[in-house]
Amino acid sequence: MVKIKITPDMLPVSEALLELEKKHIPHVLTLTATRLAQRVKKGELTVMAQRLDRPTRTTMNSLFVKIATKSKPAEVYFKDSWTSGIPADTYLQQTVRGGPRPHKRFEKSLISNGLMRAGQYAIPSPNVLDRHGNVSRGLMNKILSGLGAAESRRGYKANATGSKRSQRKGNARSYFSGVVDGTAGVWERKETAFGDAVRPVFVFSRSAPVYRTIFPFFKIANNICKANYSAEFRGAFADAMATAKP
Incomplete structure (x- = not known):
């Protein structure tokens, strides 16, 4: 699971930001985190399709996004339980972390x-x-x-x-x-x-069979967040300013 949380100390300081009323800042932060999480999911699925050996439809449909709230970060995670069968969160561990399998x-x-x-x-x-x-x-x-x-x-x-x-x-x-x-x-x-x-x-x-890391889930997520943080923040900031009451 990847958690994405944006805090005020991470924001680029600008005159426009200082003019933004404090009541809108939490919305900007949660919207930025949620949009980053959605980008992470899209990027992870692309890598899964390229690197996993003939992934099933169930595997490709196992990745979810939970939107951020004022008190909770956005999350990108594999479903960790099924009505029957082994969840993707379990059987993908060796491809994510590598090493001997249990x-x-x-x-x-x-x-x-x-x-x-x-x-x-x-x-x-x-x-x-x-x-x-x-x-x-x-x-x-x-x-x-x-x-x-x-x-x-x-x-x-x-x-x-x-x-x-x-x-x-x-x-x-x-x-x-x-x-x-x-x-x-x-x-x-x-x-x-x-x-x-x-x-x-x-x-x-x-x-035990030993697996190499072929799907570095956390590294991929970190790289996507770093590459797209500024763009997503600017978009969320612009949306907040456009809807803010004078």
Whole structure:
């Protein structure tokens, strides 16, 4: 989150400013901060489209602006909660800050159920990625169900069982965790014309994936504010003077 607040000591002193009645100054400050925040959002979205790898529509629609008030700064922020799924504020952290990523919910489920070691990370196989380079939530749920590691929600646990309905889905038969040809991971059983085969879905690495900073959110915001502060202040000041009562 970026907060943008303009205070009187930041204003360029001029005769015109001194003539402005004090009751109008707070309006100038909040309007300047809000317009800067709107510029920041526009600039951030441009960089996101250029630097993020095939960002989804949800990701591009996750950036919001909260207008400034007399007591609160303007804010530019990613939505930090959804009705379902992981919010952009969480999954964009590595692109913003860089460094090793923490375990994802899927990996925590594997670890808590003894299917993967605490120091390992699940790296998806290219053949399970969608057009945005992600593993769909539906596929991850199917895998966890087949492995008996699905999370319990509202008293219901979606793990595969011996019921006919569960057997028709075939998740327990399709997925297993183990070592195949010296490689640890989550595997999928496939029936082929040449017999049964297995292919990796996730391969377990021994160290955390490390990300470089490709979307310096705060630096971008700071540069936009510095470059446009004077213009936005002059515009807000002119608007205040035009509407000020004599």
